[in-house]
Amino acid sequence: MLNAVPVDAPEIDLTQLERLIGAVETVFRGKRETVRLSLAALLARGHLLFEDIPGVGKTTLARALTAALGLEFRRIQFTSDLLPSDVLGVSVYNPRTHEFETRPGPMFTNVVLADEINRAPPRTQSGLLEAMQEGRVTIDERSFELPRPFLVMATQNPLEQHGTYPLPESQLDRFMMRLSIGYPDADEERNVILQSAGGSDAIDRIRPVLDPASVLVLQERVDTVHADASIVDYLMAIIAATRSEPRFRAGASTRGAIALLRAARGYALVDGREFLVPDDVRRLAVPVLAHRLLPAGASAATGEAYAEAVSVLEELLGRIAVPV
Structure with a gap:
């Protein structure tokens, strides 16, 4: 297994x-x-789903984050003819040895950019999402552990839906957060345009700040971030509000509540703290919960349904008392 954390890993x-x-x-x-x-x-050992139009920087973010963390990166372009074996790997018969050899797929890396995941057929989507959930893949009845750390950054184009296979709610639930990058402001876009005119890839100049072993140490520290009882009660009040809200067909699941707590702990660590504050939970509630909630009048998890879920959830957050 790649990138196992050493016993004597430094603080x-x-x-x-x-x-x-x-x-x-x-x-x-x-x-x-x-x-x-x-x-x-x-x-927080989660995965990300980005819903954005092409060209706003999703690949740049994935590559830059990977480079700064000292990890390995691969990009998979999902298409309608992509098979599970194209993603996970396949066993091939070697006539010289008279044995089957396993050839790992592009999933065997640290950071995977699953580009336009909704263009792949459901069987391929399921294979990817199972690997995300289990941290391993099965090829011809043999189980293989995926490298650690492991992050999937999947993308969807919200505008072009012809010929796509939308992820069902049960599979959307596998993603810890759903994010949107959006357009940059005018000044930053000007800088990006001028930077690209040089013709060199600035990502290649990024030097690793951490290494894989350090990332694993930080993932362990997420579990130790202190959560006061009042903040856990606040989180549970948010979950309960989604379950009693008639504008939702169903409220957030227990898995969603666990994801919210883990994501909030990860966010606190990124902020340089080893304790939670209420703003951590409030800030993460929409990215973690909105894609898990389906409005009562929606038949599928469309972009319109997601926007409505965000609106209702933000209204609920405004009504729930924040602990002092």
């Missing part, structure tokens, strides 16, 4: 995370909060 200074974010921002400009949320998901 990590949390100020290194601020340096890491700064390194990513040298090429992914004007979206600091997106970088922070992406890093929080990685530290």
Whole structure:
């Protein structure tokens, strides 16, 4: 297994995370909060779903974050003819040895960019999502552990739905957060355009701030971030509000509640703290919960349904008392 954490791994200074974010921002400009949320998901052992139009920087973010963390990166372009074996790997018969040899697929890396995941058929989507959930893949009845740390950053185009296979709610639930990058502001976009005119890839100049073993140490530290009872009660009040809200067909699941607590802990660590504050839970509630909630009048998890879920959830958050 790649990148196992050593027993004598050193303690990590949390100020290194601020340096890491700064390194990513040298090429992914004007979206600091997106970088922070992406890093929080990685530290919380979650996965990310980005819904954005092409060309706003999803690949740049994935590559820059990978480079700053000293990890390995692969991109998979999902298409309608992609098979599960194209993603996970396949066994091939070797006539010289008279044995089957396993050839690992592109999933065997640290950071996977699953580009336009909704263009792949459901069987391929399920294979990817099972690997995300289990941290391993099965090829011809043999189980293989995926490298650690492991992060999937999947993308969807919200505008082009012809010929796609939308992820059902049960599979959307596998993603810890759903994010949108959006357009940069005018000044940052000007800098990006001028930077690209040089013809060189600025990502290649990013030097690792951390290494894989350090990331694993930080993932372990997420579990130790202190959550006061009042903050856990606040989180549970949010979950309960989604379950009693008639505008939702069903409220957030227990898995969603666990994801919210883990994501909030990861976000606190990125902020340099080893304790939760109420704002951590409130800030993460929409990215973690909105894609798990289906409005009562919606028949599928469309972009319109998600926007409505965000609106209702933000209204609920405004009504729930925040602990002092």
